[in-house]
Amino acid sequence: MEQIKTNSPNEKLPFKVKLGYGLSGYCSFIAWTAFSYYGLYFFTDVVGISAAFAGAMISLGTLWDAITDPIVGSISDNIKSPKGRRRPLIIGVALPFFFIAVLLFTNWGFSETVSKVYFVIIVLLYYTAQTVLDISASALGSEMTLDYDERASLATYKNYFGLCATVAISPTLVLVAYFGGWFKNSDYGWSMTIALYMLVALLFIFILWRTTKGYERHRGDESSKFSPKDIAELLKTKPARIVMLIFGIAIFSNTINYAVQVYYYTNYIGLTEGQIATVTLVFGVVSVAMAWVTDRLMQGLSKKAAWVIAVGLEGIVLIVMVGMIIQPGASIGMVYALAILMSLGNAAVYQVPWAMIPDCVDVHELKTGKRIDGVVFGIVAFVQKASGAIGAALLGTILTFIGYSDAAVQSAETLSGLKNVYGFLVGGLYIIAVLIVFAYPLSKARHDRVVEAIQERASGKEVDASEFKDLF
Template sequence: MTENSGKLKKGLKLGYGFGTIGESIAYNTFYLYFIYFLTDFAGISPAVAGTISLVAVLWDAITDPLIGYLSDSSKNPKGRRRPFILRFAIPLSIMVFVIFTDFAFITGTAKVVYFFIANILFWFFFTAADIPYISLGAELTDDYNERTSIRTYATIFNYIGMIAASAGTITLVDKIGTAVGDAGKGWSYTALIFGALTFLAFFVAWRATRGHEKKVETERTKVNMSFIKAYVDSFKIKPYRKILMYTLFFNAGMMLMSSAMIYLMSYIAVLDEAQIATVFLVYSLMVIGASFLINALHGKIEKKWMVVIITAITAVGVLLFRVFDLNHISIYIYAFFVALGNAAYFILIWSMNFDVCEIDEFKTGERREGVIMAFMSFFLKFATAIGMALTGFILDAFGYNAEVLEQSERALNGIRDAGTTIPAILIAVSFIFALTYPVTKDKFEALKKALELKRAGKEYSTDGFEDIL
């Protein structure tokens, strides 16, 4: 196994992080606009459009663990991650175009089947490229602080991609649609551009990381046995369980806030469309700014304690706005707390998840970055689904009516609770898992030294890190 230790060149971190633009454009374009495209341009009913989207996302959550396992098990002489990235980035870029193209000759039930199959394929190819890409980040270095730096670059590029997807989509669709005299073609050509950008981003990451992937010899055993055992074994790792449970509660709360944010801006802060668009743009810039701040502090403050502090700030910060109502100014303060929480999660928690790979190897003798990242991705998507579902349940329970311009006071209270009280409770639960997370830099460094001795077949001791095993 080639060793990737110590500091990484900035060019490598930039190149790897650039791949997140492709991930973000594909991911966010789907979540922001796919249902809207189906209902308003492809002529599919909202209920059917929602079902197509839900089934595909659930399928994606199921395929995450499978792709992670297959990537770990790969014996490709060129590596376990990069061949997946290049091979599946191509069909992924094509499917970005396909899911936003309404072919005139496909009608009725055939159209529903077409978009259902296209959506399934889109998410399969997304997972097949993205899980190995994320896993590769853990292989670039085993340095405790450099992993945080890698995730900082990735998070910044992620939100650059989000800005492109959120603000760029409607602008391009409008301009291209007007130019060709067909709004539907505006969507197709925009998706074609985004598909090309998706491939370009993953290609840059693939090229930049050449020669930096670890080569690991593994014994391939019977898939249906090893597949299950791999995930059972990973869940036995104490720090990993803490990360997974933190992910579940924290992201359910964050997704609930993110979903409720548009309602808070529309009905509580009473903003118009231009003001709402500005808030979303500033929010994305806030995440990028928070990412730079976290990167500057990560060598001075333990990852765990930064997560603990920021989790507490996020929970208390958003809860304050249940007491103090939002307006056109305070909405930016609210957005800052959401941005800070998101930046911390995608930088620090994913960096901490990278560290689990060495703990797993110490316990099992195997390198299973794919399994570790895939199970994490599964919990993240499950939490996202919970947060999105909670938004609908809460609004419905409080009598929200989309057909009226002014909501009842009861409905307004439901919107406030969906965006403040309930997310704060969920995030407060995640705080407990962050506080009890046992890995520190000193313990991780002690484990790495013992792991080197174990790899060499020499005697080793677990003194100083027994509690993280």
Template structure:
């Protein structure tokens, strides 16, 4: 198979940039924004995030199935990316915009905005993930696509984690509206940047995804998802993804609290924590890819996440003045998150091939929808528990929480993060997705469809 054009490979990263900018801003700063800027309690923030992620978990399989069934001359996935662009920009801005609502109005406003944002996110992100499996069937090319995607994820996460903290004061002063106006303006900057990446992927992938023009099959309804779940490999991979990404949800929500209230850093320094995490992740990225090429994706996942779990537990130790240990753990721990991203996305594409062999249908959307469901269902639980834990510990915002609240933050950042990795490690250890396995699947598919068949052809 011919390698993908460079513009397509690098343009594919734009969709992940679009997700990472706002997903990181949401998971790392939204709870903090509600408690320390808007003045809402942590329970409201945790509830809004839980409701949104739970809705997202329900919506994702349906969107995946719809994109599988979509038939047009422009492909199956591209139209979804374009349709989501404007709603995604608007709702991303609203996440960090406070209209001065209080009481019941505020309690309704933020959950509704979160629901709308997750809807627009899902409409583009599930088809976007499925698009990656359709652009190439080559094992190494898919790992390369996953690596590019992860690189853009890290770069987008840098903007999402740092820009609101770095810009809200400057923009608030410039616009003469204070802190809340500054946060809204910083949210607009992130929203526009994210949407630009989404449009880049839509533009560069046009004409590259296979066009499927035959009528939709009745079997590609809701029962198709249940049929896919009969696959032991897919069930294990869903566990890998769900419990690999759950620690990122905990760490993302708690890191700023840990930096400010446990380490004693100012907000500006707290933004450097996220900067260090994401930049060091980019440095680890080629290492992860090289290891995956050598020992396989599932073994790479087990290796890196096992080390990550140990490192995360060590966050029980640092406090004010223990800067060297704290920064060392940040630098080393980011390798695990890179391994989760690269290996997880790469394995998903290979599982989609296996499911085509088993069911006789291309079903990337359904596979990615189920994967997104598994990730966000666990994320809903994780984020909700973080909000409940902070509320139970008596955290109510401000510059000086009591000892109980600081202890809760420390436990969440350490053991409360590491424990979520254990089920994923167990699942990955039982998966066999090697280069040889993939080659065998592709040979059998070629025998079924003919040696010149493309992905998506029947």
């Protein structure tokens, strides 16, 4: 039986534990990033499935993913194991996740009808395995420490390796060509490339599992059964409402941001595919470095201040540079400057909310007496994925509205529309998310008092709920 540590509110985690936990970012993001970038292309150009069906299949998977997030969170909350609540799921899903991810990029040469059935099943299995790993790892981080700054540090390590996964997939097409030539079958190149990425993920999952041994604060023998009432109670807490709102707006904006970049760079600026790839790589690499800057802002100032500075900067940069300064045919140097200035916000959009969520779990526990880390992370993940799906769905409508076509040269009105969408719409949404976060009531001192009150109640002392009316 593993010895489960009981963490004090201000316990500092060893470096190797935080590093091992941070590897979950790569494990969760590597297959997801590869699928986000190349999934549709693989289905249409390699397998030969129609674009309409492939898009619908991915949308179905995203919907399934969002629905299963709270369910998986509830399951993980109620596992009763001497090895903890989250780690058995993490190690248990490792091998299935590896094989499913490889099968997701394997073309067996079936007929189109059989391929459609096969990939619908694999897509649903992939999103299920992805959810089990990501929700379990996220909830594990919430339980490893009660310390406000240590939670920010854990979120930083995870986000750092998640951003590294984005950089890691940059040579995908080169590796596909290499392995395809090796096997004299280009289709096998896809399977081998994803297998290579996932072998690294397997190793990282094992390291994560080993280094976090004994650091689950709860054994899982508490009563944490999920009911729809838990969602209502969570939404009654002010910190959770604000985090879900700013995260949803930012992810909606991010989805449009990422997707519209290629149209803006290609048509408005006139960059080549090679130049766009280089700009994207610079953006990813600098974003990795900005994860540590975000961490310093969270610990040196506060999580709210980090959000205001980082996301606010990205919003201002987009409005001023894209909306007002950059003109059609601008130099690539200007585009590099834009990418670098946006990178701090790009890191913070995921990092700061995931650092805030464990604090929201504590507020919910103080209010209800129930600790449901997995469910809370699942609900927030649902908000994240639903916002992204809405953003992706609306982008096509937006492009149609501004008159975009597949013609080689776009009209002046369309170019102006691309500028306005990328600069004013995306930038404006980031600014709205910044304005909302000013109402976020949890500082480090306030959170420490919440944890103290939970412990007082556990020891039998009376806690005056009116002291926390600003949170409830």
